[in-house]
Amino acid sequence: MYLSKGCKCEEAVLLCLCFFCYFLFATALITDPTEVDALRTIKGSLIDTNGNLSNWDRGDPCTSNWTGVMCLDTTHLLNMNLSGTLAPEIGRLSYLEVLDFMWNDITGSIPKEIGFINPLKLLLLNGNQLTGELPEELGFLPFLIRFQIDQNNITGPIPLSFAKLNTTVHFLLDNNKLTGELPSELSEMPSLKILQLDNNNFGGNSIPHSYANMSKLIKLDLSFNQFNESIPTNKLSDNITTIDLSNNDLIGTIPSYFSRLPRLQKLSIANNSLNGSVPSTIWQDRILNGSEMLHLDMQRNQFTSISGSTNLPPNVTLWLEGNPMCSNNNTLAQFCGSESDSSINGNFSVSCPTQACPPPYEYTVDCFCAAPLVVNYRLKSPGFSDFRTYMNAFQSMMSRGLKIHIIQFHINKFEWEEGPRLGMNLKLFPMYVDDNSSHVFNTSEVLRLRNLFLDFDLPTNDLFGPFELLDFILLDPYRDVTVTSPSSGISKGALAGIVLGAIAFVVTFSATILVLRLRLRDTPSKRTKASRVSIKIEGIRSFYYEEMQAATNNFSVSARIGQGGYGRVFKGVLPDGTVVAIKRAQEGSLQGEKEFLTEIELLSRLHHRNLVSLIGYCDEEGEQFIQKNLLLFP
Numbered sequence: 001m002y003l004s005k006g007c008k009c010e011e012a013v014l015l016c017l018c019f020f021c022y023f024l025f026a027t028a029l030i031t032d033p034t035e036v037d038a039l040r041t042i043k044g045s046l047i048d049t050n051g052n053l054s055n056w057d058r059g060d061p062c063t064s065n066w067t068g069v070m071c072l073d074t075t076h077l078l079n080m081n082l083s084g085t086l087a088p089e090i091g092r093l094s095y096l097e098v099l100d101f102m103w104n105d106i107t108g109s110i111p112k113e114i115g116f117i118n119p120l121k122l123l124l125l126n127g128n129q130l131t132g133e134l135p136e137e138l139g140f141l142p143f144l145i146r147f148q149i150d151q152n153n154i155t156g157p158i159p160l161s162f163a164k165l166n167t168t169v170h171f172l173l174d175n176n177k178l179t180g181e182l183p184s185e186l187s188e189m190p191s192l193k194i195l196q197l198d199n200n201n202f203g204g205n206s207i208p209h210s211y212a213n214m215s216k217l218i219k220l221d222l223s224f225n226q227f228n229e230s231i232p233t234n235k236l237s238d239n240i241t242t243i244d245l246s247n248n249d250l251i252g253t254i255p256s257y258f259s260r261l262p263r264l265q266k267l268s269i270a271n272n273s274l275n276g277s278v279p280s281t282i283w284q285d286r287i288l289n290g291s292e293m294l295h296l297d298m299q300r301n302q303f304t305s306i307s308g309s310t311n312l313p314p315n316v317t318l319w320l321e322g323n324p325m326c327s328n329n330n331t332l333a334q335f336c337g338s339e340s341d342s343s344i345n346g347n348f349s350v351s352c353p354t355q356a357c358p359p360p361y362e363y364t365v366d367c368f369c370a371a372p373l374v375v376n377y378r379l380k381s382p383g384f385s386d387f388r389t390y391m392n393a394f395q396s397m398m399s400r401g402l403k404i405h406i407i408q409f410h411i412n413k414f415e416w417e418e419g420p421r422l423g424m425n426l427k428l429f430p431m432y433v434d435d436n437s438s439h440v441f442n443t444s445e446v447l448r449l450r451n452l453f454l455d456f457d458l459p460t461n462d463l464f465g466p467f468e469l470l471d472f473i474l475l476d477p478y479r480d481v482t483v484t485s486p487s488s489g490i491s492k493g494a495l496a497g498i499v500l501g502a503i504a505f506v507v508t509f510s511a512t513i514l515v516l517r518l519r520l521r522d523t524p525s526k527r528t529k530a531s532r533v534s535i536k537i538e539g540i541r542s543f544y545y546e547e548m549q550a551a552t553n554n555f556s557v558s559a560r561i562g563q564g565g566y567g568r569v570f571k572g573v574l575p576d577g578t579v580v581a582i583k584r585a586q587e588g589s590l591q592g593e594k595e596f597l598t599e600i601e602l603l604s605r606l607h608h609r610n611l612v613s614l615i616g617y618c619d620e621e622g623e624q625f626i627q628k629n630l631l632l633f634p
């Protein structure tokens with residue numbers, strides 16, 4: 001949950017409840033006392049099993065380090081195992097734009113006072129145990145974009161006032177215990193694209209006539225309810241791609257307009273009592289472009305025949321199992337097998353050479369060790385049943401939306417769940433550009449990507465449909481990077497960068513680091529006598545260029561084990577048998593003398609379980625001063 005965006009004004013308090021919070025503080029903010037009181041009251045009505053909010057009773061939320069309270073225009077949330085109820089005082093947070101208590105265990109009813117938070121844009125209460133009815137006041141929110149209270153135990157009808165939500169694009173109330181008929185007034189919501197009301201106890205007429213007026217509607221999910229009339233014949237928007245009416249008690253025949261929906265990709269009317277014949281015009285007259293598919297699930301109804309051709313165009317699937325026509329007609333056998341419920345899941349790991357990155361770093365697809373941002377994500381009602389054909393399209397849509405390169409976006413795992421929904425484990429990696437690429441995202445990039453997910457600020461398309469975020473996991477390196485402590489001399493961010501530069505190459509070896517620096521002419525044979533850089537660090541040896549040459553078989557390709565941070569890395573064996581990694585800088589990316597010495601000193605002081613220690617360095621000086629820096633990591 002956060003209160004107004006931006007913190008130029010005093011009241012700009014951002015409050016978040018999250019599992020992995022950043023602690024970022026703006027110093028001079030003084031929070032409006034009304035809001036502070038409101039926060040205290042809200043806390044008082046929650047049961048904080050983990051004690052995460054125990055510091056919410058002293059000082060000012062913005063200056064006294066309240067857990068999860070953020071005073072910058074970053075947002076955040078996520079499951080914190082909170083139970084208890086939502087206090088009505090929440091309505092006093094009058095600058096709130098996002099109210100986010102997703103995936104907790106909050107009980108009680110939804111305070112009607114939420115309806116008075118004028119600026120509210122995202123109302124996210126899904127995944128709790130909320131009961132009671134929907135307050136009609138929620139319909140008064142003039143800027144609400146996303147209404148998401150799915151997966152609770154809400155009862156009663158949808159209030160007519162919701163028709164006034166004229167900015168709402170996503171309206172999700174699925175998986176509750178709502179009853180009554182669907183209000184025809186909802187057709188007055190001009191911005192609505194996704195209407196998801198499945199798994200409730202609605203009855204009567206399924207699609208009110210007026211819904212024909214919802215011109216932007218692309219997805220309508222009314223499955224698993226008790227609609228028991230015939231499907232109205234008023235044509236829905238040409239924009240519609242998904243209609244799911246399965247698992248109701250619908251009667252009558254298929255309305256003819258189902259054959260006139262130019263963008264339809266998924267139609268499910270399975271498990272109803274529809275009868276008559278199935279018009280082949282649904283698929284016959286369709287022109288499917290590019291990657292479009294048409295998936296028609298009509299199983300377990302009372303259909304007696306197909307009127308028209310049974311030749312399906314490519315990319316159309318039709319399921320008819322469990323209809324009378326299947327029991328006595330062999331020509332329909334191809335449609336009468338039951339849809340294989342062996343939903344195919346996927347698991348993808350990148351395969352890179354022998355070495356492994358030290359956890360939590362992982363190989364990217366281009367075999368570069370980096371720390372991913374891990375995202376658990378779910379498509380709530382995808383318009384396909386086999387994801388494999390759409391993985392590329394999904395990757396490109398998401399990477400475009402996140403403004404990252406497609407190779408930074410990795411689908412680690414996907415798994416079909418009840419619904420059917422498609423759960424995914426995603427990994428976002430920093431980009432490998434050249435050897436100086438960072439192995440972690442910088443803080444602002446992490447925050448930017450996080451916000452895109454948390455604010456639902458990502459593109460969806462008709463095919464993939466609405467999504468939900470289950471978790472945004474920040475691994476160890478990001479906790480270091482994001483916690484900035486201005487007082488200490490060396491920032492943790494910088495330190496992490498250095499450690500990372502090194503550990504990316506600490507692979508199968510486990511001894512010590514040897515840092516070398518060479519200055520030599522074009523032709524090593526003509527090199528003059530070496531002179532040493534004046535650096536004395538206890539326990540650090542110095543080496544000659546020739547020794548490094550010998551150790552690596554003249555920097556042969558076969559000795560090369562990697563590439564990154566400061567240049568190429570070679571495996572070498574010193575005369576005494578010590579196995580080392582040797583890092584050789586790229587020409588043109590030269591360090592100054594001072595930087596080089598600083599680096600050696602720093603490396604000699606660093607102790608980290610993932611970081612090997614420094615054993616030595618080398619500096620040779622030739623006449624023409626072509627510099628090559630070599631670092632050795634065992």
Ligand SMILES: *[C@@H]1O[C@H](CO)[C@@H](O)[C@H](O)[C@H]1NC(C)=O
Nearest residue numbers: 018019020021050051052067
């Ligand atoms: C909440 O408390 C639990 C248990 O003390 C702890 O493991 C977790 O890190 C805390 N979360 C936050 C966001 O402070």
Ligand SMILES: *[C@@H]1O[C@H](CO)[C@@H](O)[C@H](O)[C@H]1NC(C)=O
Nearest residue numbers: 023025055063064065066067
């Ligand atoms: C804020 O709280 C965190 C964790 O509770 C602690 O590590 C940090 O030192 C605190 N900072 C200040 C300025 O009190």
Ligand SMILES: *[C@@H]1O[C@H](CO)[C@@H](O)[C@H](O)[C@H]1NC(C)=O
Nearest residue numbers: 047049050080081082083105
């Ligand atoms: C959440 O709280 C319940 C008790 O209310 C506890 O049993 C459970 O272990 C907690 N879960 C986590 C992840 O902290």
Ligand SMILES: *[C@@H]1O[C@H](CO)[C@@H](O)[C@H](O)[C@H]1NC(C)=O
Nearest residue numbers: 106107108129130131152153
């Ligand atoms: C919500 O509904 C589920 C499933 O019907 C039930 O298990 C759970 O106890 C209910 N919770 C509350 C708070 O009523």
Ligand SMILES: *[C@@H]1O[C@H](CO)[C@@H](O)[C@H](O)[C@H]1NC(C)=O
Nearest residue numbers: 142164165166167168190191
């Ligand atoms: C929504 O309705 C309000 C009043 O009912 C009106 O002022 C506003 O302009 C409408 N917004 C849109 C986007 O139609």
Ligand SMILES: *[C@@H]1O[C@H](CO)[C@@H](O)[C@H](O)[C@H]1NC(C)=O
Nearest residue numbers: 180202203204226227228229
């Ligand atoms: C259809 O559903 C409505 C509302 O649930 C109910 O009142 C009515 O009796 C049902 N009609 C039939 C024929 O089952």
Ligand SMILES: *[C@@H]1O[C@H](CO)[C@@H](O)[C@H](O)[C@H]1NC(C)=O
Nearest residue numbers: 187208209210211212213234
């Ligand atoms: C659609 O909207 C128009 C104008 O608002 C209205 O006249 C018409 O009755 C509506 N159609 C239905 C089926 O409600």
Ligand SMILES: *[C@@H]1O[C@H](CO)[C@@H](O)[C@H](O)[C@H]1NC(C)=O
Nearest residue numbers: 193214215216217237238239
């Ligand atoms: C489809 O939706 C777009 C906006 O998303 C709208 O401009 C257009 O009029 C709609 N098309 C139809 C046929 O309703």
Ligand SMILES: *[C@@H]1O[C@H](CO)[C@@H](O)[C@H](O)[C@H]1NC(C)=O
Nearest residue numbers: 246247268270271297299300
């Ligand atoms: C239809 O209902 C049966 C039994 O209730 C269920 O097993 C099946 O999954 C349903 N089919 C679809 C397509 O939802």
Ligand SMILES: *[C@@H]1O[C@H](CO)[C@@H](O)[C@H](O)[C@H]1NC(C)=O
Nearest residue numbers: 251252253273274275276277
């Ligand atoms: C279809 O079912 C309805 C009632 O559910 C019935 O009145 C009608 O006669 C049936 N039509 C056919 C062709 O079986």
Ligand SMILES: *[C@@H]1O[C@H](CO)[C@@H](O)[C@H](O)[C@H]1NC(C)=O
Nearest residue numbers: 288290291292293314315389
């Ligand atoms: C659609 O059909 C065409 C032609 O058979 C085929 O090349 C294409 O791969 C199909 N697309 C999908 C998404 O299956």
Ligand SMILES: *[C@@H]1O[C@H](CO)[C@@H](O)[C@H](O)[C@H]1NC(C)=O
Nearest residue numbers: 305306307310328329331332
């Ligand atoms: C089987 O179905 C096809 C296509 O609907 C139809 O042409 C044919 O007459 C049917 N045969 C029987 C015996 O019903």
